[in-house]
Amino acid sequence: MATFRPLALAALALPALLLGACDALPAPASADAALDIPEVESGAISEATIKDVTRLLASDEFEGRMPGTIGEEKTIALLTERFKAARLKPGNGNSWVQEVPLVEITGKDYAPLTLTGKGAPIALQFGKDWVGVTYREEARTTLKDSELVFVGYGINAPEKGWNDYAGLDVRGKTVVILVNDPDWQAEGLEGPFGGKAMTYYGRWTYKFEEAARQGAAAALIVHQSAPASYGWNVVESSWTGPQAYPQYGANPPPRTQMNGWITEAAARKVLAAAGQDLDALTKAAQTKGFKPVSLGLAAATSFANDLRRFSSHNVIGILPGSEAPDEYVLHTAHWDHLGRCTPARDGDDICNGAIDNATGTAALVALAEAHAKAGPARRSLVFIALTAEESGLLGAYHYAANPIFPLAQTVGGVNMDALQMAGPARDVTAIGLGKSALDRFLEAALKADGRVITPDPKPEAGYYYRSDHFALAKRGVPMLYIDGGQDLIEGGRAAGEAVAKDYTENRYHGPKDEFDEAWDWSGVMADLQLYYRLGRMLAMSTSWPNWNEGDEFRAIREQACQAASKGC
Numbered sequence: 001m002a003t004f005r006p007l008a009l010a011a012l013a014l015p016a017l018l019l020g021a022c023d024a025l026p027a028p029a030s031a032d033a034a035l036d037i038p039e040v041e042s043g044a045i046s047e048a049t050i051k052d053v054t055r056l057l058a059s060d061e062f063e064g065r066m067p068g069t070i071g072e073e074k075t076i077a078l079l080t081e082r083f084k085a086a087r088l089k090p091g092n093g094n095s096w097v098q099e100v101p102l103v104e105i106t107g108k109d110y111a112p113l114t115l116t117g118k119g120a121p122i123a124l125q126f127g128k129d130w131v132g133v134t135y136r137e138e139a140r141t142t143l144k145d146s147e148l149v150f151v152g153y154g155i156n157a158p159e160k161g162w163n164d165y166a167g168l169d170v171r172g173k174t175v176v177i178l179v180n181d182p183d184w185q186a187e188g189l190e191g192p193f194g195g196k197a198m199t200y201y202g203r204w205t206y207k208f209e210e211a212a213r214q215g216a217a218a219a220l221i222v223h224q225s226a227p228a229s230y231g232w233n234v235v236e237s238s239w240t241g242p243q244a245y246p247q248y249g250a251n252p253p254p255r256t257q258m259n260g261w262i263t264e265a266a267a268r269k270v271l272a273a274a275g276q277d278l279d280a281l282t283k284a285a286q287t288k289g290f291k292p293v294s295l296g297l298a299a300a301t302s303f304a305n306d307l308r309r310f311s312s313h314n315v316i317g318i319l320p321g322s323e324a325p326d327e328y329v330l331h332t333a334h335w336d337h338l339g340r341c342t343p344a345r346d347g348d349d350i351c352n353g354a355i356d357n358a359t360g361t362a363a364l365v366a367l368a369e370a371h372a373k374a375g376p377a378r379r380s381l382v383f384i385a386l387t388a389e390e391s392g393l394l395g396a397y398h399y400a401a402n403p404i405f406p407l408a409q410t411v412g413g414v415n416m417d418a419l420q421m422a423g424p425a426r427d428v429t430a431i432g433l434g435k436s437a438l439d440r441f442l443e444a445a446l447k448a449d450g451r452v453i454t455p456d457p458k459p460e461a462g463y464y465y466r467s468d469h470f471a472l473a474k475r476g477v478p479m480l481y482i483d484g485g486q487d488l489i490e491g492g493r494a495a496g497e498a499v500a501k502d503y504t505e506n507r508y509h510g511p512k513d514e515f516d517e518a519w520d521w522s523g524v525m526a527d528l529q530l531y532y533r534l535g536r537m538l539a540m541s542t543s544w545p546n547w548n549e550g551d552e553f554r555a556i557r558e559q560a561c562q563a564a565s566k567g568c
């Protein structure tokens, strides 16, 4: 779910970070004080490979690469064939794939969402005013007479003394939630939830997880473009049609009957009917001690669900290391996209996902080829094309919960999602800068190219939580997530912002994210050189970069390292 960023801050010179093994642990005598920057001969990384693989994956023939469709079969076959040709080894024993059991649920025959109890009943139209799905494997979803409650930002953060559900039992009720964090409009990074930067509490995934933990029957997030950082068109195309979920088996996590979104206009109408005002409620919700507000309305709707269980696949290849083959450096990229989606005006209904993420998947193949050509590194280099990222990082969560290579022996890695196709840039954008000692590897690799780091220009969009590295980070594995630069050689930041704006508004998660024969690949080739250097440096080093002091993922890493007999 990565997108381009509209606005970039000034480049940031990084303080020399202390780097050694996980410094909370007895570090082996390695400490790469000076990082060897690998030379990349020209032609070592094949432009033809990334171009051809991107073009193929983004072609109509692959039908938008929806998990569990012919698009998946073609994608798995192509990646397996290219990993083999690159002379990688199968990454899962003798198999090139890891099965990811999923269930596809497709809602249909939606009744309007009706709100009754004050004045004339309100009937909201599916798709136009609201969208909703169930995560439960039930043939029919029926929400009846469910009391409506406004729960502000829907956050329960004991460590911050913040609970938007305090004092109200919402079991069986329908909660109305605001997206992002209460302090998302802050100028800087100061505030109870990190100011402008979105925390995981701001993500729609967290909102639904918490509503389910609270026992709500349904949860509706109010869509507002600014705090969400995308338009209703994205919500509508992502939340209608087939949706994929993990097969939870015997002990599923708590789940509501229905999760969905409601437009700002529809929310204002419903709140007004309850004698409330969205702006006044939002103001109250941004204040510590906010109390949930019962709206005196009852919600009802129903729809049928087509259920289909199937296994999707992560594709995994490895270049075994020479001296420390049981230490692993990861490269990840999701191969999936939305398949067929809401048609464009010209009737085109294939969401080709050229930039998102045919480019990143093709980069995986080009890097695998280049590393194999260069020969084994000290540690093993792993290449994982993940499934079902668009459905909630499902392939990555499945891998992180069922790792083929022990996480404590996984040094770290880099995730590639939606490469920048706007031409060469003086910088790269580091999402999650300052989280781990991997930054030092990035800094060194960039210096070799005379490029600089730009911090995430839009921390309020929560991009660190929106792609596959997050599923691994949540299990403690240090992961880098870099995006293309904004300061273009041709046209500077203004040009970079214009390309980003066009992508976000006209192509992201729509039928027009298509392959363009006119693309200038020199920018991506420079980024590939950076990814190559990063992977090689990590795989040649003896160190175990850790999360920085105070980072949300450091504790879980140290626990994992302590519990492991070898590795970090």
Ligand SMILES: [Zn+2]
Pocket: 001, 002, 334, 356, 357, 389, 417, 418, 467
């Ligand atoms: Zn993506």
